[in-house]
Amino acid sequence: MKDTRATYSDFLNQNPKCGKDLEKSKHGQAIFKLLNEDRNIIAMVYTSKAGGPAIEAVALNVEAYFERHRPSDFDITKGQRRTVVGCMIKSILAPFGYVPLEPKTRRQKELSKTSNARYFSSGTCYEFKSGKGVTMKVVSKVEPIVTKGGMEDYML
DSSP: OOOOOOOHHHHHHHOGGGOGGGTTOHHHHHHHHHHTSHHHHHHHHHHHHTTSBGGGGTHHHHHHHHHHHOOGGGOTTSHHHHHHHHHHHHHHHGGGTEEEOSSHHHHEEEOOGGGOOSSOOEEEBEEEOOSTTOOOOOOOOOOOOOOSSSGGGGOO
């Protein structure tokens, strides 16, 4: 099966207001790539299923990237760049069938105090809508562990 997740070009095409300066932004591309990793997509989907804003699942990862690199072209201390991260998330979740909640009054939600995010304080909540354009899915399953020993092999 072909991986049809969103690309950085998809994000730019879907969000022209995010700025032409992002086309060649290596830090913008790196943050998009970080958000588009399986573990982060899965975390955003599960946070969305639980009714929380998707950014809550990945805010610390984005903030850690920012702290490590301090990119002047992608300064998340500025509200516009935090909005760009939200647009990236919207593009990334779309192939999985996740769209912003409607009505708009239900869409934005504050992050929980336990998120420990420094720069992000709120984010968009998403809901699953099946239909055209849904090309990816998150699959969780339980499988037996094949072992050669006793119960100690099952202990965590």
